[in-house]
Structure formats: structure tokens, C-alpha cells
Amino acid sequence: MTELLSPYLNWLPAELSWLVITLISIVIILVPLFIIVAYYTYAERKVIGYMQIRIGPNRVGWKGLLQPFADMFKLMFKEIIVPSNANTYLFLVAPVLAFAPAMAAWAVVPFGEGVVFSNIDAGLLYILAMTSLGVYGVIIAGWASNSKYALLGAMRSAAQIVAYEIAMGFALVGVLMASGSLNLSAIVEAQQGGVWNWFIVPLLPLFFVYFIAGVAETNRAPFDVAEGESEIVAGFHVEYSGMAFSVFFLAEYANMILISLLTALMFLGGWLSPVPDLIGDGPFWLVLKTGFFMLLFLWFRATFPRYRYDQIMRLGWKVLLPVTIVWLLVEGVAVYFRIGPWFA
Amino acid sequence: MWIETLIFYFFAAVTVGSALAMITVRNPVHAALLLVLTFFSSAFIWMLLEAEFLAITLVLVYVGAVMVLFLFVVMMLDINLAVLREGFVRFLPVGAALALGLFTMIWYAFDRARLDMIGAPTPKPADYSNTRALGQVLYTDYVFAFEAAAVILLVAIIAAISLTLRRRKGTKYQNPSEQIRVRKAERLKVIKMEAEKR
Numbered sequence: 001m002t003e004l005l006s007p008y009l010n011w012l013p014a015e016l017s018w019l020v021i022t023l024i025s026i027v028i029i030l031v032p033l034f035i036i037v038a039y040y041t042y043a044e045r046k047v048i049g050y051m052q053i054r055i056g057p058n059r060v061g062w063k064g065l066l067q068p069f070a071d072m073f074k075l076m077f078k079e080i081i082v083p084s085n086a087n088t089y090l091f092l093v094a095p096v097l098a099f100a101p102a103m104a105a106w107a108v109v110p111f112g113e114g115v116v117f118s119n120i121d122a123g124l125l126y127i128l129a130m131t132s133l134g135v136y137g138v139i140i141a142g143w144a145s146n147s148k149y150a151l152l153g154a155m156r157s158a159a160q161i162v163a164y165e166i167a168m169g170f171a172l173v174g175v176l177m178a179s180g181s182l183n184l185s186a187i188v189e190a191q192q193g194g195v196w197n198w199f200i201v202p203l204l205p206l207f208f209v210y211f212i213a214g215v216a217e218t219n220r221a222p223f224d225v226a227e228g229e230s231e232i233v234a235g236f237h238v239e240y241s242g243m244a245f246s247v248f249f250l251a252e253y254a255n256m257i258l259i260s261l262l263t264a265l266m267f268l269g270g271w272l273s274p275v276p277d278l279i280g281d282g283p284f285w286l287v288l289k290t291g292f293f294m295l296l297f298l299w300f301r302a303t304f305p306r307y308r309y310d311q312i313m314r315l316g317w318k319v320l321l322p323v324t325i326v327w328l329l330v331e332g333v334a335v336y337f338r339i340g341p342w343f344a
Numbered sequence: 345m346w347i348e349t350l351i352f353y354f355f356a357a358v359t360v361g362s363a364l365a366m367i368t369v370r371n372p373v374h375a376a377l378l379l380v381l382t383f384f385s386s387a388f389i390w391m392l393l394e395a396e397f398l399a400i401t402l403v404l405v406y407v408g409a410v411m412v413l414f415l416f417v418v419m420m421l422d423i424n425l426a427v428l429r430e431g432f433v434r435f436l437p438v439g440a441a442l443a444l445g446l447f448t449m450i451w452y453a454f455d456r457a458r459l460d461m462i463g464a465p466t467p468k469p470a471d472y473s474n475t476r477a478l479g480q481v482l483y484t485d486y487v488f489a490f491e492a493a494a495v496i497l498l499v500a501i502i503a504a505i506s507l508t509l510r511r512r513k514g515t516k517y518q519n520p521s522e523q524i525r526v527r528k529a530e531r532l533k534v535i536k537m538e539a540e541k542r
Contacts, residue, residue: 015347090377121473125400132408136380139412143373143419151419158416162409182475314520 025117029106037253038068044298051302078242083146086239090144095240095247098137102251105130105258110185112271112283123184124172127262128165131217134255135161137248138219138226138236145239153235156309157226161217163316168213170324174206175199175266177331188270195274200267202340205327207267209320211293214259216316218252220297222304223312230306260293261286352392358385372418380411397475 042057042064049056057064082088108123110116120126135158142154176182178199179190191198200207216223227235237248264270264286271286273279307315334340359382366378383406390399482490 120396122396122400122475125397125404125475129400129404129408132404135408135412139415139419140377143415155416155420158412162412165409310518311520 029117030103033103033106033254033257034250036257037250038072040253040257040294041071041249042068043294044301047295047298048302051299072246075242075246080242080244081239083239085146087144087146090140091239092244094137094141094144095244095251096137097140098134098251099247101130101133102254102258106254108184109258109261110188110265110270111286113281114185115283116185119183119185122182124176124182124187127184127258128169128172131255131258132161132165134217134251137251141240141248142236145236147239149232149234149238150236152232153226153228153238156228157219157236160219160223160225160312160316163313164213164216164223164320167209167316167320167324168217170321170328171206171210171213172266174203174324174328174331177328177335178203184265188265188272191269191272192276194276195269198267198269198272198274202331202334203267203327205323207263209324210267211259211263211296213316213320214263215297215300216312218255218259218297220252220256221301222307224306225309225312228306256297257290257294260290260297263293264289348392352389355385355388355392359389373415376411376415376418379414380407383407383411395474397478 045067046056046064057067060066060070082091105127107118108116108120108126110119138157138161139154142150142152142157145151175187179187181187181190187199195201219226225231225235227237229235232238237245240248268289269285270289271281271283273281273285362378362381362385366375366382369375369378383402387399387402387407390396390402
């Protein structure tokens, strides 16, 4: 990405131009992300609306297309209320702590061949580290609000995220074994040669574990016990209003898009074409695959009832984790004997 | 290079400052959060040493998992701060002795002459993989130490579980496999009957 911009800025001193290019690249990644997040909320209301035989938002703009902006302006002009006995500093820092890792994780995500902000060697580990940091926003928000419901939501979230992170990490170990690299671009390159060479074929159980754990990590239905609006009002963000509240949602939707994109990159060959002889590779494949998983997030919410807390724990520790361990053993054997086109 | 020096001093200051604040603040939740900050900023210092695998693992394991559970426990406990502050004088000699011992060890480890003898680490080429190098050493030269550490951790896990595993009588816990095995015929009976006349 840096190479594209540097010819236009070589009149600046070297270190300053590097800084400017970095800032411009960040804007190029984050501004479209915010717009996608805004329309993802609109898509969510529309898709779930049609699934429940309703129309969904249709008043602001043509077919309700300006609804996200109306919501945004409403939230911006609302007052941020700090509860009287809350810890003010931590209360205001919590949304930032949820938001910052959700944005930072995008630094290593490749969008096409060579189109990546920072092509670091340990990209997969970095993503895992950043997504695991998001839980602090939830925990601190729950504690600093000084409210029973908020604390209950935070406690649920802490236990849930730690449980599913382990299954998620083990699923990624499988991807790492198959590709032999922690670099996300190299992982995509390792799946070259059509749909049969994608990692979803040899790693099907890990694919399911990863996506289920991803849904749980983002606190989305049917794993949204941290929010649990029918049991604990709104969980960790019950005391938040205005922009402080919407920053939590910005982080949540950015994380949903990130999980969808990563699933597409690591299991479905990212920007690679399923039939390379007929249609070439290109970024539109990545958009298509990511869009499918983004739709799944909404579909889950319209379909499944919320899991009970003990069932979530059982699924994480007693079902998903053993599945990954067994499949890692299978994969180890496959790698040792160099089976198929994947481990050759 | 001055940027790197600047970054180092910034994160070194944050690390030392937050570590100091961690042992002096009264509120245990604040102390745990400051410990998180200490871990996080020391990860950046490791990153400057080109140990990116260790730095990211520090964030992933300690910040992302261990401290989350720590906070979980600290928030759940209703800690009486007055009791915690008791016995400061009683434990002072032990604490002072420990601090002195630790300080002497650091003093010897960071002896100027010895540091000069080792010299600054030479920068590795761009394609050098810290992760691969670490894995190769860990699973060949140090494989027995690695396995021993794993066994010790396993023993600790089993010990922790066996300490807390007890079955109270009269709890109504569910057995998921029994719930799944239930058939319609066991629970539901369809009866045909005439409509009652009024």
C-alpha cells in the first residue's frame, strides 16, 4: 500500500512523508469501514425485517437508505449521562478500550494481493491478541457503571470470551499447520488452485469451530448473554447513552466484519477464485465471501434463541475444544504423510 | 534511530510508572488494570528488541486471558480494604528483605561491565522469522524442559479442579445427553375425547 502513495509525496522529508503515508493509509482503511458499519446496521434491520415479514426502516431517504445517518446524528446530539456513583474516568475510557483494538486489528488484514497496511510476519497472532483485548472494554464498562446489571453482563462476557478464545486459537493452529505461516497473505497464497485447495476442505470441523467462536467473541446472538436485554436489561452498556453507547456498537460491528473477513481469508481462499480457469482472482471474491458471512451473523440473530449461560460454557469447553484437539491430531497425521493437495 | 530511542523511553516510563502505581493504589481493581498496562507497555519494549513472537504472546496470554480472569475474581470478591491495609508493619521486615534480595540480583545481572561484554543485539535481516527460530530451539534443544513445564501445568490444573470439585446434594443440574435422548412418546400423550356438552 505504501508503494502506491510514495511517488506523490517524495517532496517531503523522508521521515515526515512516511508519517503522512501511514496516516493516509489508515484513513483509506477506516473511512470505508465506518461506512460499511453504518450500512451494516441498516442491512441488519432490513434483513431481519424481511425474515420476520416486516418492512424495516423505510422513512428516511429512498427505501430508508439514509436511516444510518439519521441514527448517527441522533446519537451524536444526545447527552452522555455518567451515573452518580460511577468511576467517571474508567466509565469514559471503557468505550475507547472496546473500540481501539477493534480498529487496530485491521492493520494486518490483506484485502488483495499485496494490498495490506502492514505485512507483518506474525499477523495471525497479532489479530488473535487484538481481538482478545476487546473484552476489557466490556469488563471495565460493567464494573465502572456501578450497576448490578452491568456487572452481571461484564462477568458473563469475561467467562464467555476466555472460554471461546481457546477454541478459536486452536482452530487457528490448524490453519497455521496447513499453511506453514503466520502471515495472512501467505495463508491465502497457500490455498491457490481452485475450490478443492481451500482450507475449508481439510479443516471443515475447525472452520465451524472458528466461526461459532467468532460469533461468541463478538457477543452476537445467540451468544449475546453479555447484553441479554430480556434478562439483564442491556448488560454491560445499560448505563451508557449517546456517543459513548454508539462507540460500543461501532466496535461490535467492526469486529463482526473482521471475523467474516478473516473466515473468508483463512478457510475460503480470500480473493482467490473458486474456478480459476473460468473467472480470475480478484478483490470481488473477497467481498462476496465476506458478505456471505456477514449475512450469516444477521441470519443467526433472526433464527436462534439466546443460549442459556451454562449451555454456552458447555458448548465452549466440552464440545468445541475437544473437536479442535481431535482434528489437530488428524491434521498432524495428514501433514506427516503429506496427504492430498493441501499438505504436500 | 532517534524515533526508536524515543519510543523506548516512552514505554519504559509507562512501564515503570504503572508498575509503581500498581503497588501503591488502594483499589484492587485499579491495581489489576495498572498491571495490564504494565504488561502491555513491556510488550512494546520486547517488540523493540525484535522479539515480536514473545511480545504478541505476552499480550495474548497475560493481557488477553490471565488478567481477564484475575479481574473477574477481583471484581467478584467483596474486598475489605481496611483489613488489607492491616499488618503493614508486621510484614515490613519480610518485604524489605525480599526487595533487597531482588534488587541485589538485578544489580548483579545488569552489571555495566557484563552488559558491555554482551553488547547490543545485532539487527536481523527482514526475512528472519523470530517465531520459526524460537520454535526450532524450543522443540529440539529444550524439548525436555518444555515437556516438564507442560506436565507441571497439567498437575496444577488437575489439583485446582480436584480442590473445587464437590457435589452438593439436592442440586438440580441437567444432564444434556439425557435431555437429548428424550423422545416425543415419553413426554406427550395425545388423547381423543368428545367435546364436553354444556
